[in-house]
Amino acid sequence: MQSLGIDVLFKGKNFIRLMGGLWVAVRISLISVVISIVLGLLIGMLMTSGNKILKAVFRIYLEIVRIMPQMVLLFLVYFGTTRVFGWDLEAETSAIFVFSFWGTAEMADLVRGALISIPSIQYESARALGMKESQVFLLVILPQAVRRLIPLSINLITRMIKTTSLVMMIGIVEVLKVAQQIIEANRKASPNAAFGLFGTVFLLYFIICWPVSRLAAYLEKRWA
Amino acid sequence: MNVEVMREYLPLYWRALLLTLKVGWIGVLLAFLFGLICAVTIHLGIPVLRRLFKIYIELFRNTPLLVQLFFMYFALPKIGIRISPEVCGSLGLGLLGGAYMAETFRSGLEGIPAIQEESAASLGMNRLQIFCYVILPQTISVSIPGILANVIFLLKETSVFSVISLMDLMFTAKDLIGMYAKTIECLTLLVIFYLIMLLPVSILGSWLERRVRYAEFGD
Numbered sequence: 001m002q003s004l005g006i007d008v009l010f011k012g013k014n015f016i017r018l019m020g021g022l023w024v025a026v027r028i029s030l031i032s033v034v035i036s037i038v039l040g041l042l043i044g045m046l047m048t049s050g051n052k053i054l055k056a057v058f059r060i061y062l063e064i065v066r067i068m069p070q071m072v073l074l075f076l077v078y079f080g081t082t083r084v085f086g087w088d089l090e091a092e093t094s095a096i097f098v099f100s101f102w103g104t105a106e107m108a109d110l111v112r113g114a115l116i117s118i119p120s121i122q123y124e125s126a127r128a129l130g131m132k133e134s135q136v137f138l139l140v141i142l143p144q145a146v147r148r149l150i151p152l153s154i155n156l157i158t159r160m161i162k163t164t165s166l167v168m169m170i171g172i173v174e175v176l177k178v179a180q181q182i183i184e185a186n187r188k189a190s191p192n193a194a195f196g197l198f199g200t201v202f203l204l205y206f207i208i209c210w211p212v213s214r215l216a217a218y219l220e221k222r223w224a
Numbered sequence: 225m226n227v228e229v230m231r232e233y234l235p236l237y238w239r240a241l242l243l244t245l246k247v248g249w250i251g252v253l254l255a256f257l258f259g260l261i262c263a264v265t266i267h268l269g270i271p272v273l274r275r276l277f278k279i280y281i282e283l284f285r286n287t288p289l290l291v292q293l294f295f296m297y298f299a300l301p302k303i304g305i306r307i308s309p310e311v312c313g314s315l316g317l318g319l320l321g322g323a324y325m326a327e328t329f330r331s332g333l334e335g336i337p338a339i340q341e342e343s344a345a346s347l348g349m350n351r352l353q354i355f356c357y358v359i360l361p362q363t364i365s366v367s368i369p370g371i372l373a374n375v376i377f378l379l380k381e382t383s384v385f386s387v388i389s390l391m392d393l394m395f396t397a398k399d400l401i402g403m404y405a406k407t408i409e410c411l412t413l414l415v416i417f418y419l420i421m422l423l424p425v426s427i428l429g430s431w432l433e434r435r436v437r438y439a440e441f442g443d
Contacts, residue, residue: 063426067422079411080407083407165288166288166290169387194302197299198298
């Protein structure tokens with residue numbers, strides 16, 4: 001049995017390149033997460049305001065995001081906009097756009113769910129104490145909703161990180177692509193490098209996502 | 225937009241849809257099976273298997289399908305395990321889905337009140353009977369919304385199959401764009417075909433969810 005590519009992993013700058021690729025993926029997902037959380041909070045609050053038109057629009061938006069694979073959305077934005085509008089979007093910009101578009105819908109739905117899960121007695125009691133509407137929302141409802149929201153939004157972060165692996169399909173050189181390049185470069189010297197490198201990528205994703213999802217599970221249990 | 229071109233591409237897309245559906249639904253069935261086996265094993269507390277299945281669930285829930293498929297399709301042959309793209313697609317989807325389904329079933333199992341088990345035991349049922357006739361049917365019925373959400377998620381994930389050169393919808397679209405550069409037509413067809421594939425499941429999902437919620441009122 002020949003070596004399975006562990007030597008290739010530590011040859012030259014290979015490992016540092018791999019980490020660089022990982023950082024590209026994580027950076028895209030972190031930027032998208034921040035945008036999604038901010039916009040999702042806003043849209044989620046608007047959703048509970050009870051405007052019928054807003055509700056209908058949001059349902060369609062959410063349904064589109066739920067049904068269309070993120071890969072299709074990526075293709076639509078990256079290849080479609082160039083053709084239709086003549087925009088020359090960079091791959092990373094379109095990836096961030098797509099993931100924020102997707103994340104915002106998911107986040108808004110979480111916010112909506114958290115807000116309507118607060119029993120109406122909370123609203124009524126706060127009003128009975130003579131609070132203004134803004135006070136009711138900021139001092140009573142929001143703190144309770146945020147507690148329910150945090151574990152769920154942490155879960156969204158891991159989903160986002162996992163989904164960013166798709167960006168290699170529109171030509172962004174992230175961790176999987178770097179692994180592929182390293183394997184190609186060492187095809188002669190170490191034909192079995194694919195095992196070690198793809199195995200490493202698998203573990204890298206696990207090492208990043210696992211603690212985050214454990215944290216979410218812990219918080220969910222503790223704050224439930 | 226050129227409708228003539230789209231009509232010309234239609235057979236290719238149909239073929240791709242059928243393949244995607246075949247590989248996808250086999251994957252979903254496997255996921256259901258794996259999930260059930262894991263959840264039951266963990267619930268019954270079978271010593272070594274329990275530990276193993278928990279590791280499997282954590283591993284597959286915390287890594288992307290794309291990376292899993294790359295590993296199964298490109299890395300495993302290096303240690304002598306070679307599988308065809310279709311088997312790899314179904315199995316990969318099954319393994320990913322199994323981890324998610326297991327969590328769904330597990331929370332379903334936890335939701336069954338202890339009185340159910342105690343009542344069944346007092347009727348003289350043995351452990352196997354209690355599990356098969358009392359606990360399992362209830363678990364599956366309360367898990368239905370979760371299961372359907374997983375099914376939609378899994379069918380969406382089939383879009384990454386193109387990386388293991390399975391000629392699915394994504395692969396067909398990419399291929400045609402590469403050859404004839406009819407980007408708009410190809411992308412429109414892609415969207416339409418994913419709608420054909422996923423809209424019925426999504427509608428069924430929200431209908432069933434409402435039904436399940438009605439069922440709860442009788443409690």
